[in-house]
Amino acid sequence: MNGLRFVLGFSLASLLMVAPVFAESCTDCHRRETPAAVSQWEKSAHFPRVDCAECHGDNHQQIVDGASPVDARVCGQCHQQAYKQHSASRHGLSLQAGWGCTRTLPDPDKRECRFCHEEGSTRPKATVHCARFLTQTAEMRSIGCNRCHQVESSCASCHTNHLTDLEPLRRPEACATCHMGPDHPQWEMWQTSRHGVLYTTMGDEVGPSCQACHMPGGSHDVSFGITLTSGMQPLDSELITKRRAEMLSICQQCHARGFAERDLASSDAVRVQSVALVQQAMAIIRDIDDRDLLVPAPDERPPHPLLGQQLVLDGQMLYENYSHIERLLFKMKKYDLAKAVKGAYHQNPAYTHWYGNAELKLTLVDIEAEAARLRERPFVRPQNQGAETSNPLTEIETELQVLKKKYDRGAINAKEYAVERDSLLDRLQSAER
Numbered sequence: 001m002n003g004l005r006f007v008l009g010f011s012l013a014s015l016l017m018v019a020p021v022f023a024e025s026c027t028d029c030h031r032r033e034t035p036a037a038v039s040q041w042e043k044s045a046h047f048p049r050v051d052c053a054e055c056h057g058d059n060h061q062q063i064v065d066g067a068s069p070v071d072a073r074v075c076g077q078c079h080q081q082a083y084k085q086h087s088a089s090r091h092g093l094s095l096q097a098g099w100g101c102t103r104t105l106p107d108p109d110k111r112e113c114r115f116c117h118e119e120g121s122t123r124p125k126a127t128v129h130c131a132r133f134l135t136q137t138a139e140m141r142s143i144g145c146n147r148c149h150q151v152e153s154s155c156a157s158c159h160t161n162h163l164t165d166l167e168p169l170r171r172p173e174a175c176a177t178c179h180m181g182p183d184h185p186q187w188e189m190w191q192t193s194r195h196g197v198l199y200t201t202m203g204d205e206v207g208p209s210c211q212a213c214h215m216p217g218g219s220h221d222v223s224f225g226i227t228l229t230s231g232m233q234p235l236d237s238e239l240i241t242k243r244r245a246e247m248l249s250i251c252q253q254c255h256a257r258g259f260a261e262r263d264l265a266s267s268d269a270v271r272v273q274s275v276a277l278v279q280q281a282m283a284i285i286r287d288i289d290d291r292d293l294l295v296p297a298p299d300e301r302p303p304h305p306l307l308g309q310q311l312v313l314d315g316q317m318l319y320e321n322y323s324h325i326e327r328l329l330f331k332m333k334k335y336d337l338a339k340a341v342k343g344a345y346h347q348n349p350a351y352t353h354w355y356g357n358a359e360l361k362l363t364l365v366d367i368e369a370e371a372a373r374l375r376e377r378p379f380v381r382p383q384n385q386g387a388e389t390s391n392p393l394t395e396i397e398t399e400l401q402v403l404k405k406k407y408d409r410g411a412i413n414a415k416e417y418a419v420e421r422d423s424l425l426d427r428l429q430s431a432e433r
Contacts, residue, residue, distance in 0.1 A: 026052040040162035050078075066111055070161075071153045079155075085220035090230075091151050099149060100129035100305070107138040112146075115153065131316040134305040148178035166218075172199070172209040179210075182335040184230075186210070189339070189348040213250050225250060231315050232275055232341055267344035270352060274340040277360045278333050282313050283411070284371045285329055290405040291398065293374040294323045325370045332363040396428045 030038050030052075041047055055070045062068040072092075076083030086092045099115045101124075102108045116124045133145050151157040158174055168174055172190065180187040190196045190210065199207030214224050225247030227240045234240060244264065251260035288294055289311045299309045301321045312318070319330050340356025343349075403424065407417040 037162050044162060044164040046162075046164060069111075069114065069154070070156065071114070072155050073153075075155045082220045086155075088223075089221040090223045090226065091220075093152070099126075099145075100131070100134040102134065102141070105134065105138075109138050109142070112141070115146075115150075129306055129316075131304060131306045131312070131318055135318060135320065151178070170209075170211055172196075172211065175210045183338055184342065185339060185351070186342060186346060189343050189346045189351040192350070193346055193348040195347060208250070208254075213247070216250060228271070228341075232271060232337060263347070264345075267341075270344040270357070271341045274337050274357065274360055277364055278329075278337055281329050281332055281364050281367045284367055285313060285325055286311070286409070286411065287402065287406075288325060288371055288374055290402040291375065294326070296321070296323065325367055325374070328363055328367050328370065332360055332367070336360045336363060393428065393431050396424055396431060400424050400428075 027038055041052075055074055056063050057068045059068060072083060072086065076087075099112070101116065102112050116126050118125065133141060136145060148157070157178075158169060172187070176187040179185075191200070195207050197207070199209055201207075204212060211218075214222050214226070216224060223243070225243055227235055227243045227247075229235065235243070247264065248257060248260055251257075251264075255263075285294075289298070294311070298304075298311045301309065303309050304312050304316070304318065306316055313326075313329065313333075317326075317330060317333065319327070319334075336356055336359040338356075339351050340353075340360055343351025343353075343356050400421065403412075403417065403420055406412050407414070412420070
């Protein structure tokens, strides 16, 4: 009785007062076509009160065509508190960054429209686009992107379709489908941390799981205690204060507050140091681009799906149709940074140091070496063949052009620009004598 009241929000009395409603035409057919689905439904807390049409609707052709999804709003009609928590959390909001409008692609999938539009409306619910999503094939978008990023609109991403048993959801394996891999290996770093080892060997009374730290008490607010965006940038100060207090309340169940505060402060410092290394690498590549040494150059590539033919090194950075030095930055920015920072917050020394910090620094060495090679032996584009490349006057003029580009994009301020420009002009005058 308590389980039914918790899962469906109905009291036992209300269940007894309402006669069971069955979609006989559904179950008769699906006992033959998809017997496991019917069996799972009959063993679930939804049976017998919630029948097929309650969730799927009664237009069979739309269901077959995939045009009538059971999205989170359908579940939220009964599970109102869980839906409200989910919608306000990172699962309900920020994963829109995994999508992008596909209407101009050669292979648009109309089912993808519902990510950003209400049925029958052209008004977008979200204006966030993901360049990497837009460069993928329809098949890759479906299997490699949306299987995780549909968590915003699909409760089945975690709960599955017809089962309502909550026990699998209380285990960290439920999170591993999406929270693993080179760009966000939370599963691997937790599993091999002291917390994960204790959980595996002694259970959740000793070792905290993903749910214990980020979904305490069965909450659907998976943002609990998290102070950073997915791009490793801090949230606003007021929210950071709130979220840090939340995380300390979890840590204090096992650790002294001072110990937890020091550990989290160290992780904060690792984040700052790691981001600084990535920013150093980005500055090197922008300098190479200012010198027109990237091969292929941004204006020689297929246009970036959002920003056209320009250098893109931010969160919309692609991993195709670009130079080797940019490929090194992608690894550093997308993989190594996540391992160093998230490894620190998940108390995993190997991920923090060897998989993260060491790889950040080693990759920066590679980027510096590649930049030096490009500067010393510049590629001369066909339109510039025969141009003077070793004349001191030409070199100083090139430096002046590079300096102007840095100033125009805000890499240096007006005072810094003036000082460096005057120095170069003095050198130019000396060379001309």
